[in-house]
Amino acid sequence: MMHCIRWQYRFTHQKRTVWIPPVLGAVAFLIYFIYFCPEYSNPVDPADVFDKDVCTCGLCKPKPLRTPWFEQHFNGSIEPLLVRKDQVLPDHVLKWWLQLQGLNNASHLPWVLEQLFKVIPSGDPYEEQYNRPCRSCAVVGNSGNLKGSHHGEKINAHKFIIRMNGARTSGFEADVGSRTTHHFMYPESAVHLSHGVHLVLVPFKLQDLRWITSALSSGEIKFTYTRVKQFLQADKDKVLIFNPAFFKYIHDNWTNHHGKYPSTGMLALFFALHICDEISVFGFGADQKGNWHHYWENNRFAGAFRWTGVHNAEFESKLIAALAQEGRLKFYK
Structure with missing residues (x-):
């Protein structure tokens, strides 16, 4: 017991x-x-309990100091995206934009936008800048300097990965990564997109807005100034429209009228500058031999993209270097 x-x-x-x-x-x-x-x-x-100088995740570094040079150029009041509530463009913006690729009838714009916002979202997903997680963004250009760079893993590590025009990843993953979250394009450079990717349309004319409405619905538009895709594979609920006012702001404040208008790469970079907390830039400028070409092609005329008469690639490269010097982005060659 x-x-x-x-x-x-x-x-x-x-x-x-x-x-x-x-x-x-x-x-x-x-x-x-x-x-x-x-x-x-x-x-x-409530959102006002957060420190608005840093991201709410607590991992981002405080914003860099606004130097006189940056202060002179940066304007945070101009929104990167065109949305329903701000669809009335200032007259000076409208006049400049409608002349980029030929005159258009401005009186048609309200009707065109009304039809557009019946097909795609009418709001801005990036309007809230404070009460949100950090955004690390990779802006990936199409330069031949990406070949053999082995930047793929580094690019994939970013939250947002922005590509443009005819960019491709299949077969180039080791150098350019495999993920895409935003793809900038215009009708003549359009490519089909995978599920979940934001299509960011850069419109140069009214017909471009008509085209995206048609390409995601009826397919009635097949021609702009050249043949374009009748239908486009893309998520309608993720389509975004680049704001013509933001387009002109970059042309006036940043590229300073060098070239007829900024390149798609510049538009993507300044989109990132306005919505992202940490920015890494890849695939811009000439390759190691000084040639200018796309990483997926062998171009006999490798200097063709240095100065096209439309964009000034050399000035844009110097601008990227200046932003890197200011600590606004990291530039990978």
């Missing part, structure tokens, strides 16, 4: 000993979580 009592005592005492430390640990963790992580324990806290 005494032997049984001793055995029972040892069992119950040992059981208490085993369970006490985990219970105390759980209580300590709960107290720490409630008092030191209020943004997680109380997710309905």
Whole structure:
């Protein structure tokens, strides 16, 4: 009998000993979580409790100092995207934009936009800049300097990965990565997109807005100034329209009228500058031999993209270098 009592005592005492430390640990963790992580324990806290100089994830570095040079050029009041509530363009913007690729009838614009926003979302997914996670963005150009770069893994590590025009990843993953979140294009450079990718249309004329509406619905438009895709594979709910006012702002404030208008790469880069917290730039400029070409092709006229009469690639390269010098982005050659 005494032997049984001793055995029972040892069992119950040992059981208490085993369970006490985990219970105390759980209580300590709960107290720490409630008092030191209020943004997680109380997710309905208003946005004004957050420090607006850093991202709410707490991992981003504070914004770089606004130097006189940057202050002179940057204008945060101009939105990168055209949305329903801000669809009335200033007259000076409208006049400049409608002359980029031939005169258009401005009186048709309200009707064209009305039809457009029946097909695609009418809001701005990046309007909220503070109460959100950090955004690390890779802007991936199409330069031949990406061949053999082995930047693919580094590019894939970013939250947003922005590509443009005829960019391709299949067969080039080691150098350019495999993921895409945003693809900038215009009708004449359009490519089909995978599910989940944002199509960012850069419109140069009213017909471009008509085309995207048609390409995602009826397929009635097959021609702009050249033959274009009748239908486009893309998620309608992820289509975004680049704002002509933002287009002109880049031309006036950043590329300073070098070239007729900025390249698609410049538009993508400044889109990132306005919505991202950390920016990495890949695939811009000449390759290691000084040639200008796309990474997926062998171009006999490798200097053709240096100065086309439309864009000034050399000036744009210097602008990227200046932004890197300012600490606004990391530039990978």
